[in-house]
Amino acid sequence: MLKVAYFPGCSLSSTAKEYDVATRLVCEDLEIDLVEIPEWTCCGATTAHITSELTAAALPAKSLIWAEKHNMPITSPCSACFSRLKMAHLNMEKDPNLKKEVEEVTGETYNGKAEVLHLTRVMLEKYGLENIKAKIKKQLKGLKIACYYGCLMTRPAEVCENDRVENPMIMDNLVSALGAEPIKWYYKTECCGAAFSLTKTEIVRKLSGDILKEAKTCGADLVMVACPLCHSNLDARQPEISKLLKTDLNMPILYFTQVMGLALGYDYMDLMMNKHFIDPKPLLKSKGIL
Amino acid sequence: MARIGVFVCHCGTNIAGVVDVTRVAKYAETLPGVRISVDYKYMCSDPGQNTIIDAVKKYNLDRIVVAACSPRMHEGTFRKTIERAGLNPYLMEMANIREHVSWVHSDDKELATQKAMKVMEMAVAKVRRSEALSKMFASIEKRALVIGGGIAGIQAALDIAGAGYKVVLVEKEPSIGGRMAQLDKTFPTLDCSACILTPKMVAVSQDPNITLMTYAEVVEVCGYVGQFDVKIKQKAKSVNSKCIGCGVCVTKCPNRKSLSEFNEKLAPRKAIYTPFPQAVPNVPVIDRETCTFFKTGKCKICEKVCPTGAIEYTQQDEIIKEKFGAVVVATGFNIYDHSNYGEYGYGEIKDVISSLQFERLINSSGPTDGHVVRPSDHKEVKNVVFIQCVGSRDESKHRPYCSRVCCMYTAKQAMLLKDHYPETQSYVFYIDIRSAGKNYEEFVQKAQNDYGVVYLRGRVSKIYERGDKLIVKGADTLSGAQVEVEADMVVLANGLEPKANAKELAQLFHMSYDQYGFYNELHPKLAPVETAISGVFVAGCCISPKDIPDTVAQASATAAKVCALFSKEKLEVEPLIANVNQLTCSGCETCYNVCPYSAIEMEDKEVRRGDMRHVAKVLESVCKGCGACVGSCYCKAVDLKGFSDRQVMNQIETATTELSTND
Numbered sequence: 001m002l003k004v005a006y007f008p009g010c011s012l013s014s015t016a017k018e019y020d021v022a023t024r025l026v027c028e029d030l031e032i033d034l035v036e037i038p039e040w041t042c043c044g045a046t047t048a049h050i051t052s053e054l055t056a057a058a059l060p061a062k063s064l065i066w067a068e069k070h071n072m073p074i075t076s077p078c079s080a081c082f083s084r085l086k087m088a089h090l091n092m093e094k095d096p097n098l099k100k101e102v103e104e105v106t107g108e109t110y111n112g113k114a115e116v117l118h119l120t121r122v123m124l125e126k127y128g129l130e131n132i133k134a135k136i137k138k139q140l141k142g143l144k145i146a147c148y149y150g151c152l153m154t155r156p157a158e159v160c161e162n163d164r165v166e167n168p169m170i171m172d173n174l175v176s177a178l179g180a181e182p183i184k185w186y187y188k189t190e191c192c193g194a195a196f197s198l199t200k201t202e203i204v205r206k207l208s209g210d211i212l213k214e215a216k217t218c219g220a221d222l223v224m225v226a227c228p229l230c231h232s233n234l235d236a237r238q239p240e241i242s243k244l245l246k247t248d249l250n251m252p253i254l255y256f257t258q259v260m261g262l263a264l265g266y267d268y269m270d271l272m273m274n275k276h277f278i279d280p281k282p283l284l285k286s287k288g289i290l
Numbered sequence: 291m292a293r294i295g296v297f298v299c300h301c302g303t304n305i306a307g308v309v310d311v312t313r314v315a316k317y318a319e320t321l322p323g324v325r326i327s328v329d330y331k332y333m334c335s336d337p338g339q340n341t342i343i344d345a346v347k348k349y350n351l352d353r354i355v356v357a358a359c360s361p362r363m364h365e366g367t368f369r370k371t372i373e374r375a376g377l378n379p380y381l382m383e384m385a386n387i388r389e390h391v392s393w394v395h396s397d398d399k400e401l402a403t404q405k406a407m408k409v410m411e412m413a414v415a416k417v418r419r420s421e422a423l424s425k426m427f428a429s430i431e432k433r434a435l436v437i438g439g440g441i442a443g444i445q446a447a448l449d450i451a452g453a454g455y456k457v458v459l460v461e462k463e464p465s466i467g468g469r470m471a472q473l474d475k476t477f478p479t480l481d482c483s484a485c486i487l488t489p490k491m492v493a494v495s496q497d498p499n500i501t502l503m504t505y506a507e508v509v510e511v512c513g514y515v516g517q518f519d520v521k522i523k524q525k526a527k528s529v530n531s532k533c534i535g536c537g538v539c540v541t542k543c544p545n546r547k548s549l550s551e552f553n554e555k556l557a558p559r560k561a562i563y564t565p566f567p568q569a570v571p572n573v574p575v576i577d578r579e580t581c582t583f584f585k586t587g588k589c590k591i592c593e594k595v596c597p598t599g600a601i602e603y604t605q606q607d608e609i610i611k612e613k614f615g616a617v618v619v620a621t622g623f624n625i626y627d628h629s630n631y632g633e634y635g636y637g638e639i640k641d642v643i644s645s646l647q648f649e650r651l652i653n654s655s656g657p658t659d660g661h662v663v664r665p666s667d668h669k670e671v672k673n674v675v676f677i678q679c680v681g682s683r684d685e686s687k688h689r690p691y692c693s694r695v696c697c698m699y700t701a702k703q704a705m706l707l708k709d710h711y712p713e714t715q716s717y718v719f720y721i722d723i724r725s726a727g728k729n730y731e732e733f734v735q736k737a738q739n740d741y742g743v744v745y746l747r748g749r750v751s752k753i754y755e756r757g758d759k760l761i762v763k764g765a766d767t768l769s770g771a772q773v774e775v776e777a778d779m780v781v782l783a784n785g786l787e788p789k790a791n792a793k794e795l796a797q798l799f800h801m802s803y804d805q806y807g808f809y810n811e812l813h814p815k816l817a818p819v820e821t822a823i824s825g826v827f828v829a830g831c832c833i834s835p836k837d838i839p840d841t842v843a844q845a846s847a848t849a850a851k852v853c854a855l856f857s858k859e860k861l862e863v864e865p866l867i868a869n870v871n872q873l874t875c876s877g878c879e880t881c882y883n884v885c886p887y888s889a890i891e892m893e894d895k896e897v898r899r900g901d902m903r904h905v906a907k908v909l910e911s912v913c914k915g916c917g918a919c920v921g922s923c924y925c926k927a928v929d930l931k932g933f934s935d936r937q938v939m940n941q942i943e944t945a946t947t948e949l950s951t952n953d
Contacts (some may be wrong), residue, residue, distance in 0.1 A: 071591030080567025166752075186761075217756065 004122055005074040006034040006069035009043055009081035011228035016078075018272035020229060022257040023119065025271070029264050030135060032127055035072065043076075043084040053091070058102045060088040064114040065106065073115040075108050075122045077257070079152035079227035086116040086159050102251040110152055118153055118160070120170050120226055120256065129177050133152065139179030142287050145259070146213065146220035147171035148189050150230040165189070168254035169275050170223060171256055178263040185218040187211045201237075208233045209241045212249050221283055222252040224259055235277045252280035261290055292418050293322040295351040296410065297342055299333035299358035301388055307329075308392035310403040316356060317407045325349045334364050339371045345374035350439020353417045354379075357385040357410040380865070380932060385413035399624075408748070415944040419937040427860040428911045430516040435460065437508055439516060441838060442620035442845040443831030444490050449849030450618075455856050458612060459494060459503045460522055462855055463551075465569035466491055469831075472552060472646055474653040476838060477702040478733035484568060484655070491570040491644035498855035505575055509609070511617075511798045514912060515825025516861045518614045525607040528576035529562075531601035539592035540564065542618050548580045549655070554647040556665060557657030563594050565653060576603075581862060582846045610922040615850045617799070620845060621792060621810065623831035625784035626681025626689065630678060634677070634753050640666040640762055642753055642780040643695070648703050652710065664779055667758065671714060671778040673761045674707060676700045678752050682785030691804075693785035693835040697724045700704055700783045701737040708741045716743045716794040717762050717775050719750050729836070746773060753780055766836035769934065786835035788951050800827050800886075809833050819847045827851050866932035867913035868920060870906045872897045875927040877904035881919035889913040 012020035042048075042061050050058035067074035070202055076082045092099040093112050098169060103109055103110045117125075123132065149168050156166045168189065172182035190211055193204030212234060215223050223233050235253040242249045254277065261271045273280055284290040300306035311329040318327035326349045330338050333356060345351060354377070361384040363517035387406040395402035432455055436447045439461030447459045448634035467589070470476075471491075473483035494500055504526060508766040510521035513950045517761075529539075543560040550559035552566050561581040564574045582589040583603065593601040624647055629637025636930045643651070654660035663670055678700055682693040697720065704716040725731040737743045749766035755761075762775045788807035789795075795801045799820050802810040809828045812820035819827050827848035855861070870881075870893065882890040889912035896902050904929070908919075919928045920935075929935055 164632055164636065167636060184755075186752065186756075214756075 001033050002127055003033045003035060003072050004070040004126075005063070005070065006036045007040050007043070007063050007074060007076040007081055007085065008036065008078055009078040009228075011078055015232055015269075018081065018227035018275045019077055019231070019257065020256045022255055022261045022266075022271045025266060026123075026257045026260045030123070030127055030132065032122070035070070037074075039065050040066075043078075043081040045080040045084050045087075049084065049087070053098065054101055054105070054134065056090040057091050057098055058105050059112055060085045061106055062101045062108075064089055064108050064116070065108045068111060068114045073117050073122065073126065075117050075119050076117040076290050077226065077255075078229075078231060079118065079150060082116065082118045083152040083159065086113075088177070089114055089116050090159060090284060093176070095285060112176050120153070120174070120220075120231070124170055124174060129173060132174070132260070133177050136178060136263045138257070138263055138289070140263050140287075141179050143165070143180040143289065144183050144217065144219055144221045145175045145177060146178050146183050146185055146215040146223045147188060147256075148192075148230060148234070149225050150224050151189065151191055151194070153226060154189050171226065174256065175224065175259070178259065180259070183215075183220050185214060185220070187214040190214075192230050192244070194229055194233070197229075197233055197237065204233050204237055205241050205244055208237055209245055209247055212238065212241060212251050215251060216249060217280060220251070221287070224254055224256050226256050238278050238280055250278060252278045252283055254280060271280075292353050293325050293349065293351050294323045294353045294355060294358065294414060294417060295320075295345050295349060295590045296321075296327040296355045296414065297333055297338075297345075298327070298387075298548045299338070299356065300329065300331045301333075301359060301392075301605045302331065302679060302808050305358070305392045305406075305532045307407040308396045308399055308402045309387055309405075310399070312407050313403055314634060315721075316389070317357075317949070318410060319415065321411060323353075323418055324414060333358050334367055339367075339374075342368070342371050343375040346372065346377060351377075352381065353420060354382045355385055355410065355413045355417055356382065357387050357406065357413065358389075359371075360384075360386050361386040378424075380423040381420050383420065385410040404949060405537070405795040407408075408945065411949075412941045415940040416937045419934065419940050420932075421504070423865040423931055424769075426863045426865050426910060428516050428863050430856060430858065430861050431507070431518075431613045432456070432613050432856045433458065433612075434616050434618060434856075435508075435520055435612070435614040438468070438620035438622055438830075438832070439463070439466030439494075439502075439504065440620060440622045440830065441470040441490075442622065442832075443468070443618070444487075444494055445831055445842050446618045446620060446705060446849050446852075448490065448497065448501050448844050450852050451497045451572060453849070453856075453940040454499070455853065456499050456501070457497075458501045458522075458614070460506050461502075462507050464505050464563070464573075464575040465525070465565045465567075466494060466502065467566070467570065469646075470556070470569070470838060471566060472649055473773055474649050475706060475739065476655075476697045476704060478727075478729045479679065480702070480705075488568045488570075488860075491568070495566070495570045499820040502571065504571060506610075506832045508795065508798060513613075514914070515823075515855070515863075516615050517911070518617060518825065519585070519593070520612050520614055520617075520684040522612060522811060523607045524610055525575075526578070526607050527573065528581075528601065528603055528605050529776065530600050531607070532598040533573045534598055535564075536597065537564070537574070538595045538597065538667055540574055541600065542591050542595045544580050544589070545580060548577060553657045554644065556647055556650055558926070565667045576601075580850075597635070601914060607890060613668050616827065617851065618827045618829060618845075618848045619799070619801070619821075620829045620834060620848075621789050621795060621832040623786040623835065624789055626687075626769065626787055628680050628782050631680060631782075633751055634680070634684070634780070639755060639760065639780075641778065642782065644782055644784045645699060645703065646784070648781045649844070652703070652706055653687050660710070662710060662779075669709070669758075669778070671707075673775065673777045674704075674714060674716050675750075675760075675777040675780045676704055676716060677762075677776050677780060677782065678718065678783040679749075679785050680782040681787070682720060682783075689785055689787070691785075691800055691806075691835070692724060693783075694724065695732065695835060695837050696783035696785065698727070700781075700835065701734045701743070704743040705737050705741050708743070713873055716741075717777070718743055718764075719748060719762075720745060721747070727839075741819060742846045748773075753889045759769075759771070774948035786831055788832060790854060792832060799823055801826060801828075819844050819851060825855065835873055863911065864915065866915040866930065867910055868908045868915065868928050868930050870908055871927045871929070872907070873904040873927075874925050875905040876925050877906065878924060879906070880922045880924065881906050881928055884918045884922045886916065887912055887920065890919060
């Protein structure tokens with residue numbers, strides 16, 4: 001059984017509760033043992049890494065050290081958490097002085113052996129696409145899905161070790177495996193506006209609006225994401241974006257583990273789809289999936 | 291006791307600005323054997339050289355040290371000088387106090403001066419043990435090998451042949467013509483590339499002094515200047531000399547599975563083919579990788595239709611051995627593969643094409659008969675975006691260099707497009723316009739002013755398909771705005787890089803190359819077509835990206851070098867070679883095994899009366915004087931003339947002693 005150190009991050013216990021629930025359900029089905037890191041601390045995004053290199057490394061280091069000690073790969077379903085964990089690991093590798101300082105403040109030793117993976121890679125590479133296929137109960141036929149990766153899942157390239165920075169395919173391949181159709185579009189890695197949601201909302205309305213419009217133009221039924229912040233910008237902000245664009249976008253935004261959950265036979269409430277601002281129920285019903 | 295003269299050069303301020311040359315000269319006077327020591331502003335000048343000649347006579351000198359620049363610069367000059375003074379030229383040593391001292395130690399003049407004194411003292415120590423050496427001569431095979439049948443190789447071959455020497459021109463492809471044959475028009479005159487090239491191609495085929503070998507590759511090289519032994523692989527064409535070039539076989543061949551290399555994969559080609567209609571020689575070849583007969587054993591249609599019985603399926607690859615006195619390497623370039631650019635679609639968007647593909651599209655003998663249409667749906671184009679510096683000036687792609695021709699050909703392509711289709715609009719994204727050259731800047735200005743080409747200074751961040759359009763997103767750094775162009779086609783200005791197998795060819799000749807595989811010239815300014823291997827010359831884009839005029843000029847320059855070499859009766863070669871003392875040689879064959887030039891021969895010889903032994907011998911005309919054998923010899927039986935153990939040990943001993951303090 002694949003054992004993975006699980007770093008849910010703050011969003012997954014609040015605004016993205018449904019992502020956490022779906023992720024745990026799916027992993028249970030796939031027999032991936034998610035071991036939640038006891039007393040995990042904030043990953044530091046975004047406040048820590050724009051103010052202090054040491055804090056930015058020391059905060060994720062606690063979790064890295066735990067994963068290393070227990071000899072498990074460490075994963076987070078949140079792109080920002082993943083990025084901070086991996087960045088801290090790489091920065092300590094590059095800078096021995098930083099590592100020393102981190103060890104001083106945490107009081108523990110880090111041997112640089114933790115393997116940090118985004119949840120998509122745990123499932124598709126560690127667990128394997130073929131193994132996922134074998135578990136599918138319901139083919140998601142007729143569903144056109146725009147896979148949206150955002151920035152931190154693919155960039156910087158040397159951190160993410162992604163297949164193709166400008167046109168990543170990992171989620172697209174998953175969608176195909178689930179029987180749905182990944183649409184061909186080129187806004188996969190555009191910026192959604194991220195944390196500007198709170199400070200300069202008009203930027204998010206513009207950028208997320210562009211992404212939603214493009215998905216619509218390219219014929220998507222829904223947009224699939226793997227990051228709580230992307231989700232919040234595309235889903236929670238969608239009504240105001242629709243108003244601004246003077247059109248009803250009505251584009252459901254689902255987490256990739258929710259989409260997997262559908263294929264594994266879970267229903268609307270199991271996957272907490274009622275939490276979304278844009279209700280996917282009518283769409284999924286019309287496609288015969290619910 | 292030796293009678294040594296030391297001559298210290300100021301090299302203007304190059305040396306004297308850092309090193310106290312007077313002190314160096316004064317110090318020389320204190321060294322044993324030194325009879326006269328002087329310093330002078332420019333030792334290599336006429337009066338400078340005369341100072342040396344006069345001193346030799348006045349002080350009856352028998353050895354000379356010149357403390358000046360690198361021997362690579364002026365060793366030859368001063369050897370000639372002392373020869374004129376009546377001395378053996380090998381009784382002169384250079385002490386390099388410029389490159390090794392003043393240029394690298396300008397921050398500490400005192401230490402620099404002390405180092406200069408020591409370097410000079412070491413040269414004095416060495417020259418004390420120098421021996422007179424006599425010049426050696428080798429014969430010259432007065433035939434030239436030209437590798438690469440592009441415009442550079444063609445020009446070089448024609449010029450050498452024109453001077454009356456025999457040339458073998460080897461080309462890898464089935465026809466000569468190279469990249470220039472693929473181009474439509476040439477900048478800045480817009481004359482038709484094929485119209486100016488094909489007469490030269492025909493001239494090659496008709497020149498009685500030129501033997502043309504197409505579909506052939508150089509596979510092995512031995513020997514040295516004047517005597518290169520080269521093995522050339524003639525790939526089986528499967529078509530013999532009975533071919534009259536009628537082309538029936540090509541027309542009737544049912545196999546269209548391959549994509550035409552000449553047309554940059556924009557059109558299919560047959561399994562039996564000539565790359566293009568004006569091919570020289572006009573003899574098709576069978577591509578055995580794709581030919582139905584070679585794959586399945588059935589078909590043979592070409593054989594059936596051939597009126598002269600020229601198809602020969604049983605032909606084999608052949609290795610041909612030839613001797614040459616000199617070699618011109620002119621292997622040309624490939625364009626950068628833009629599938630490395632994710633932001634431009636990883637080479638997967640059909641209507642994002644390379645610059646060479648555009649040349650083929652707009653060429654009237656190209657796959658679309660000169661109609662510029664989209665490869666995806668064959669629709670005509672309206673808006674075209676040109677992107678410069680694709681695989682040039684891009685650190686992130688490990689191509690920091692400028693490819694020199696792209697600014698010009700992009701302007702040309704945009705102008706040609708407007709000429710053919712007045713209703714089109716072109717946009718050019720650029721970093722800087724580099725248009726140095728006769729009438730070049732005017733040409734680019736004309737594209738902007740008379741042809742209405744919109745130049746946007748900035749890079750493109752993304753190209754993607756939306757419907758049947760291409761959306762090009764980029765920055766206009768002059769206005770500070772983000773721009774988005776809806777285009778029908780995008781043409782990339784792919785940079786130039788060496789041929790994929792450039793390094794392997796260089797290794798055959800022991801030529802040096804840079805990190806990209808471009809060949810290194812002997813000197814970037816003063817020996818731009820020579821290489822470190824004497825008798826091997828280079829021309830064209832295999833050295834660095836360049837345009838046609840520069841390439842042709844270089845090609846002619848190599849021809850001049852080859853002809854100068856061939857004009858001599860005998861070749862003077864440096865006597866700085868290895869020498870085996872057969873009396874102490876144990877015949878262990880170590881030197882025989884380490885010699886990279888196969889210049890050691892083992893022989894069974896009576897070294898003394900009644901003492902028959904297996905011993906090593908140096909082939910004087912083959913030895914390059916690298917010294918590998920000297921270092922490897924267990925019994926110190928091998929020595930290098932001009933760098934004997936005695937000379938070098940003397941130098942080392944001097945290097946390890948303090949400067950005498952009374953200077």
